[in-house]
Amino acid sequence: MVTRRELLMSGAALAGSAMLRGRALAELPPQGTPSMPDETVHEPGRPDVDYTPIVTPNGSTLPWKLVDGVKVFHLVVEPVKREFAPGLVVDCWGYNGQTPGPTIEVVEGDRCRFYVTNRLPEPTTVHWHGILLPNGMDGVAGLTQPYIKPGKTFKYEFTFRQHGTFMYHPHYDEMTQMAMGMNGMIVIHPRKPAGPKVDRDFVYMLSEWAIHPGSSRPDPTVMSEFNILTLNSKAFPGTAPLVVRRGQRVRVRFGNLSAMDHHPIHLHGFQFKVTGTDGGAIPESAQWPETSVLVPVGSTRDIEFIADEPGDWAFHCHMTHHVMNQMGHGLPNLLGVRTEGLDEKIQKLLPDYMTMGANGMGGMGEMEMDIPKNSIPMNGGKGPFGGIDMGGMFTILKVRDGITSYEDPGWYKHPAGSVASEVSEAEVRTIFRG
Amino acid sequence: MMKALKYALSVVFLGLTGCSTITHDAVFSEEQRLVREITGYEIEYSDADREIDSRVKDYLAGGLTLDEAVRVALLNNQGLQGTFEKLGVARGELIDAGLLRNPVFEAEIHFEGGGIGKGTNLNLIEELISVVQLPLRKQIAASRLEAAKYEVASEVLALIYDTKSAYYALQTAQSVYALERQNVEAFEAAAEISRRQREAGNVTSRELTSNLLVFAKARRDLAATEQELVVLRERLGLLLGLWSLPWTIAPEPITLRPEIPDAQALEQIALTRRPELLRSRHEIEALANELGVAEGFRLLPELSVGVDVEGEDGSRVVPGPNLSLPIPIFNQGQGQIVQGQSKLRMAQRQYAAQAIQIRSEVRTTLQKLVSAVELSRFDEKHLAPLSTEAVRTTQQEYNAMLTGVFELLRSKQDELDAAKVRAEGLRDYALAEVELERAVGGVISPLHADERTTERGN
Numbered sequence: 001m002v003t004r005r006e007l008l009m010s011g012a013a014l015a016g017s018a019m020l021r022g023r024a025l026a027e028l029p030p031q032g033t034p035s036m037p038d039e040t041v042h043e044p045g046r047p048d049v050d051y052t053p054i055v056t057p058n059g060s061t062l063p064w065k066l067v068d069g070v071k072v073f074h075l076v077v078e079p080v081k082r083e084f085a086p087g088l089v090v091d092c093w094g095y096n097g098q099t100p101g102p103t104i105e106v107v108e109g110d111r112c113r114f115y116v117t118n119r120l121p122e123p124t125t126v127h128w129h130g131i132l133l134p135n136g137m138d139g140v141a142g143l144t145q146p147y148i149k150p151g152k153t154f155k156y157e158f159t160f161r162q163h164g165t166f167m168y169h170p171h172y173d174e175m176t177q178m179a180m181g182m183n184g185m186i187v188i189h190p191r192k193p194a195g196p197k198v199d200r201d202f203v204y205m206l207s208e209w210a211i212h213p214g215s216s217r218p219d220p221t222v223m224s225e226f227n228i229l230t231l232n233s234k235a236f237p238g239t240a241p242l243v244v245r246r247g248q249r250v251r252v253r254f255g256n257l258s259a260m261d262h263h264p265i266h267l268h269g270f271q272f273k274v275t276g277t278d279g280g281a282i283p284e285s286a287q288w289p290e291t292s293v294l295v296p297v298g299s300t301r302d303i304e305f306i307a308d309e310p311g312d313w314a315f316h317c318h319m320t321h322h323v324m325n326q327m328g329h330g331l332p333n334l335l336g337v338r339t340e341g342l343d344e345k346i347q348k349l350l351p352d353y354m355t356m357g358a359n360g361m362g363g364m365g366e367m368e369m370d371i372p373k374n375s376i377p378m379n380g381g382k383g384p385f386g387g388i389d390m391g392g393m394f395t396i397l398k399v400r401d402g403i404t405s406y407e408d409p410g411w412y413k414h415p416a417g418s419v420a421s422e423v424s425e426a427e428v429r430t431i432f433r434g
Numbered sequence: 435m436m437k438a439l440k441y442a443l444s445v446v447f448l449g450l451t452g453c454s455t456i457t458h459d460a461v462f463s464e465e466q467r468l469v470r471e472i473t474g475y476e477i478e479y480s481d482a483d484r485e486i487d488s489r490v491k492d493y494l495a496g497g498l499t500l501d502e503a504v505r506v507a508l509l510n511n512q513g514l515q516g517t518f519e520k521l522g523v524a525r526g527e528l529i530d531a532g533l534l535r536n537p538v539f540e541a542e543i544h545f546e547g548g549g550i551g552k553g554t555n556l557n558l559i560e561e562l563i564s565v566v567q568l569p570l571r572k573q574i575a576a577s578r579l580e581a582a583k584y585e586v587a588s589e590v591l592a593l594i595y596d597t598k599s600a601y602y603a604l605q606t607a608q609s610v611y612a613l614e615r616q617n618v619e620a621f622e623a624a625a626e627i628s629r630r631q632r633e634a635g636n637v638t639s640r641e642l643t644s645n646l647l648v649f650a651k652a653r654r655d656l657a658a659t660e661q662e663l664v665v666l667r668e669r670l671g672l673l674l675g676l677w678s679l680p681w682t683i684a685p686e687p688i689t690l691r692p693e694i695p696d697a698q699a700l701e702q703i704a705l706t707r708r709p710e711l712l713r714s715r716h717e718i719e720a721l722a723n724e725l726g727v728a729e730g731f732r733l734l735p736e737l738s739v740g741v742d743v744e745g746e747d748g749s750r751v752v753p754g755p756n757l758s759l760p761i762p763i764f765n766q767g768q769g770q771i772v773q774g775q776s777k778l779r780m781a782q783r784q785y786a787a788q789a790i791q792i793r794s795e796v797r798t799t800l801q802k803l804v805s806a807v808e809l810s811r812f813d814e815k816h817l818a819p820l821s822t823e824a825v826r827t828t829q830q831e832y833n834a835m836l837t838g839v840f841e842l843l844r845s846k847q848d849e850l851d852a853a854k855v856r857a858e859g860l861r862d863y864a865l866a867e868v869e870l871e872r873a874v875g876g877v878i879s880p881l882h883a884d885e886r887t888t889e890r891g892n
Contacts, residue, residue, distance in 0.1 A: 213836050328836035336634040337627070346623050346839070349616060349846050352829050353839075361835065369833035377834035 042191060044071050045107025051189035054105050054253075055202045055406075057240040057395070058232045062102035062184075064112075070157070071112045075101065075126065077148075077170075078119035080181065084230060085238030085325070085391070088376045090209075091217045092181035092233070093120060099233045100205040101184030104168065106160050108191040113157040116148060120177075123147035126156065127171035128186065129255075130278035130300070133158040141172035163190035164276050165203065165253040165300040175259070179220035181233060183207065183257040185300075195275075195284065198304065199248035204231050206265075206295060206317075206393065208258040213326045214372030224260060225329055229322040229392040236323070236394035237381025242315065243398045243406045244307045250397075251275070251304045256295040263322065263393065266292040267305075269313040276302035292318055307399045312412045317393035325391030326377045327361075334358050362389050384411040456528055461521050465583050469590050472707065473877040477508055477590060479518055490679075497684025500601050503674060507597040508590070510675035517589045524575070524582035531575035534568065535561040537740070544745075552746055557756065559740030563731065570727050577720035584713035591709065593673065594877060598868045600670040605685035606861035607659075607666050613854045614659050618652045620843045620850075625649040627839060688860040690810055691867070697800050700874050701793045708792050708875035714785045721781050725774035732767025736760050795873035803870050806863035813856040821852035 044066060047053045054061065064071040080094035095101030106112055118124050125148055127139035137158045138144045148154045166186040170177040185203045207230045210222030231239050244250050253276075256263055273287040278300040295301045316323050334357040346353045352370070361378070371377060380389045388394075400409050462479050469477050480487075487509050493502040508514065540557035564571075628645040631637040671681070705711065738758040743751050828845035831837040871877055 213831065213834060326834075326836070328831070328834075328838070331835065331838040332627070332631065332840055333636040334627075334631065334839075335636065337630045337636065338633065339630075342623075342627065342630075345619075345626065346843070349620055349623070350825070350829065350842060353832075353842065355839075356835060370830050371834035372827065372830045372836070375834060375836075377836055 042107075042109030044069065044110050045189060045191070047105075050107055051105075051193075052198060052201050054103055054187045055200065055242075056103040056185070056232060057202060057204070057242060058234045058238070059098065059100060060102045062096070062104050067113070069111065071106060071110050072115070073104065073112065074115045074117070076117045076119060077124050077126075077182070082181065082233055083238065084228060084233065085235045085376050085379065087379070088211075088228075088235070088238075088326075088374060089216060090181075090211060093177060094181050095184055099181030099183075100207070101168065101182070103184060103203055104186045105189070106186075107189045108160055108163040111157070111159045113155055115153055115155050117153040118148045118150055121150055123149050123172050124170045124177060124182075125154075125172050126168055128156075128166065128168050129298070130164070130166040131158075131160070131186070132162055139171050147172060160188050162280065163188040164278060164280055165255065165302050166278050167205070167255040167257060167300065169257055176220040178257055179209070179218050179222075179259060181207070181209075181218070183255075185253070185255050187253065190281075194281075196249055198251040200242075200244045200250045200307075201253070202242055202251070203253040204255070205233070206231065206254055206256040206258055206263050207233060208261055208322075211326070213328075213375035213377055216374055226259070226261070227326045227329075229258075229263075229317065231393050231395055235325055235376070235392050236316075236390055237379065237388075239395040241312075241396040241398045241408055243400070243403070243409060245403050246307060246310050246399050246401045248307050249304060250307050251302060253300060253302045254293065254295045255300040256297050258297055260297065261319070261322070262294055262296045263317045263319065264292040264294045265316070265393075266318040267303075267313065267315050267397065269309050269311065269397075270305045270307070272303040272305035274301055275304045276300075307397070310399045310401055310412065311414075313397040313399065314390075315395050315397045316390065323390045323392045323394045325379045326375055328377075331357070335360065363387065456525055456532075458522065458525065461525050461579070461583075462518070465518075465521060465586055468583060468587050472587060472709070472875070473591065473594060475504060475508055475590075475594065475877070477514075477518075480509070480515060494676075494679060494681050497682045498601075498674075499684055499686065500598065503601050503670070503683065504594055504597050506674045506676070507593055511593055511673060512675055514589065514593050517586055520582050520586055521579075524579040528572070528575040528579050531571040532568065535564045540742075554745035555742060556744075557740055557742040559738050559756065559758070561736065561738045563735065563737045567727060567731065570723055570730075574720045574723040574727075577716045577723065581713045581716035581720065584709040584716065588709040588713065591872070591875065591877075595868050595872045597670070597673045599865055600666070600673055601683065601685070602688070602861055602864040602868070604663075604666045604670050604683060605688075606857050607663050608683075608685075609857045610854050611656075611659050611663055613850045613857070614656050617847055617850045618649075618656050620847050621645075621649040621652045624840055624843050688864050690807055690814075690860075690863065694804055694807065695800070697797055700800060700870075701796045703876070704792050704796045704874045705789060710875075711785070711788055711792060714781065714788055718778065718781045718785060721774070721778045725771070725778050728767055728770040728774045732771060733762045734759075735767060792873065796870075799866065799870040799873040803863070803866040806859070806866040810856075810859045810863050813852075813859050817852050818856055821849040825849050 045051055062073050062075070064073045066072070075095050076097075077095055078093070078097070080092045080097055080099050081089055082092050082094070082099050083089045092099045114126065116124075116126050123141065125139045125141045125145060128137070136144050137156045139156070141147050145154070166188065167183060168186055169183045183205055185205055187201075187203055208226040209228040209230065210219045210226050211217070211228050212219060213227070228235055234240070242250075242252070254263075254265060255278075268291075271289055271291060272293070273289055274293055275282055275287050290303070293301045293303050321327075334355065337358050339355045339358045342355050343353065346355075376391070379391050380387045382388070398409055398412065400412075403409060466477055469475065490506050490510055493506050498506065537558055537560040540555070540559070542553070542555040544553040546552065625645045625648075628637065628642045632639070632642040670683075671677070674681070736758070740756045740758075741753060742756050743753045746752055825842075825845045825848075828837060828842050832839065832842045
């Protein structure tokens with residue numbers, strides 16, 4: 001049976017080529033116009049039928065119900081507790097019990113209605129970042145709508161007439177509300193998909209927080225000394241891995257609602273193309289190759305690649321301080337300092353004292369020491385070859401042969417001879433003699 | 435003449451009977467009883483130039499506790515031994531008061547023609563008034579002896595209080611010195627780390643110098659504390675009368691009294707117990723009796739009778755009585771009486787003033803004690819535990835590399851500072867206790883947890 005999708009695909013191809021032949025270049029629509037210039041409401045798109053559902057690691061998709069052909073969603077804005085990583089539970093603000101809020105997943109052409117109930121102690125609104133809609137639905141408090149006061153419910157209604165990766169976030173007291181974790185992703189699948197089919201589609205919200213270690217509430221007044229960085233409000237070792245089958249085309253979408261920092265997200269083992277922003281899909285000839293995609297504050301980026309090499313691939317922000325958890329700043333620098341006798345001298349006054357940092361700061365996560373409760377300083381996670389001395393915006397892409405389920409497959413079993421190994425001094429001398 | 439002589443002799447005999455019961459030992463053991471009753475401590479009368487009592491040596495072994503220090507002071511303080519002689523002086527006056535005036539023998543001899551001639555006169559005169567006045571004079575001197583006993587008791591108490599105060603001050607100064615030394619060690623550790631950081635090229639000269647400077651200042655302050663310690667040690671040593679033997683103190687921790695006594699009750703006790711007040715009372719008795727004498731004998735202050743023998747021609751001797759009696763025409767003792775009355779009234783007014791002052795001292799020192807207890811309780815409940823918690827939480831953050839070693843050392847220094855404040859607070863409390871004892875006139879058993887028996891002074 002011919003599916004609607006296949007029909008649409010073939011129709012689009014024919015229509016597109018006909019257009020090009022029949023008109024001069026100057027008459028082509030300018031770059032960046034949406035593919036559906038009118039507000040035609042189409043039949044609501046269905047998961048697995050009209051699109052491959054998005055995967056929000058450590059998150060969820062916002063459910064909807066159909067009411068007279070309109071997809072109806074309910075966002076409840078409320079205080080939320082979130083475990084960023086084992087040992088750190090944070091008092092945040094979010095949507096529907098989560099931060100980031102559940103991913104809104106729709107299809108281009110869906111007419112949607114959003115009920116927003118405010119259970120915060122202050123007013124809020126929801127702004128649909130990058131979405132083309134009537135001005136009054138834009139969600140800017142004071143400018144396009146009145147505040148949604150505490151306890152009240154507002155409704156937004158419009159038709160999505162574009163596709164790509166977008167975000168939603170408050171537009172009242174943003175500094176506080178976004179610092180507290182109020183943000184979420186919007187994924188709009190195209191009505192007429194173009195380009196190669198994507199087999200696995202992931203979405204991430206990038207965030208940064210200042211949580212004074214031992215406390216449980218983010219400090220929204222901090223402007224540059226952030227100390228916890230998250231992927232979908234999780235810090236490694238709390239981040240779930242991305243599990244894909246070897247050979248699949250993988251898309252990963254990033255949105256960055258950090259207060260101040262852009263993030264260069266780096267993937268080991270692959271070269272990918274940047275295929276979209278919140279301005280729209282990037283034409284194939286314009287897609288540029290990267291191994292790190294810089295996601296500026298207030299932007300989204302989509303990348304795609306074929307997962308053709310099996311293994312456990314590190315996938316992380318390349319800013320070195322963004323892959324550490326809650327380290328102190330401004331400590332005295334003891335690197336390279338002579339330490340003999342110091343411990344004895346100071347232990348007379350402070351019996352639990354131990355000199356740290358003289359040989360670098362690696363391996364601190366593995367030491368069993370009395371530290372403030374509800375903090376994850378310098379934590380890493382356990383790996384198959386030892387501790388993984390990373391935190392924050394770090395996760396693992398696990399590529400496996402022939403898997404049928406996307407449950408965490410455990411650590412990659414390397415083929416013999418394909419792991420970096422230690423050699424003896426004798427071997428070194430033999431090779432480099434002379 | 436034989437009759438007169440017999441009469442004179444019997445009067446002399448009368449005079450002699452009064453002094454046999456007033457021995458040094460009797461008086462001193464009275465004093466010992468009084469001191470024991472008020473303080474619970476023993477005093478002893480020792481000979482000069484004796485060797486240091488072996489008991490003192492025993493007390494010194496292992497360091498002096500507060501109790502032992504008091505005992506050593508009572509045995510060994512030369513000033514106190516000197517004060518005991520006030521009893522001797524008063525005893526002498528009492529003996530004196532019980533003795534009759536010696537009769538006076540006068541002789542006028544004329545030599546005439548190779549032998550004793552006419553006009554030779556022999557007289558034996560006895561002042562009679564003294565016989566009549568004797569009992570009264572003895573009473574007056576007895577009152578003064580009682581007064582002296584209380585004066586000595588007051589000196590004993592003063593020595594005990596001064597010794598205790600000096601002991602507490604020294605005890606605390608030693609603790610504070612130990613804390614300040616640790617404080618200096620913390621600065622030293624910071625300076626050492628800074629030095630090594632500079633060596634490794636991690637910090638600037640300015641930062642190193644800054645740390646060396648605070649270390650130097652701390653060392654200097656410690657030297658000043660050492661100096662104070664020497665002075666306080668000398669002060670106690672002086673009271674203990676120790677100048678040749680080495681000595682140390684072995685103090686026990688000062689503990690707070692469980693309850694505060696009632697001011698009214700203490701005032702009453704003070705009025706019955708303060709030796710200064712009791713001394714004044716006996717002095718008033720003495721002055722009253724003296725006034726009695728002056729009033730009773732104002733018309734007849736002196737009266738002498740005697741026998742005289744006068745030689746006549748040849749060997750004839752003519753005896754006869756003689757009598758000396760002042761005639762109160764001009765001086766009827768008015769001056770003496772006015773003086774006596776004024777002295778008596780003065781003493782009475784001073785006694786009243788003294789009583790009021792004593793009550794005031796009791797109230798003031800009790801209030802100071804209450805404040806000191808409150809402060810010490812506050813230190814124990816809040817200051818000390820919080821400062822320790824600050825170190826613990828800083829250590830936790832240090833362990834997590836959230837804060838550095840300098841911050842950690844600083845938190846330790848804050849804890850040491852709090853301990854110093856606490857030690858000084860306890861000292862102030864202990865000194866306030868001693869001042870209260872001084873005001874009430876007694877001794878509370880030492881402020882050490884295990885030795886808290888029933889309080890003797892209250």
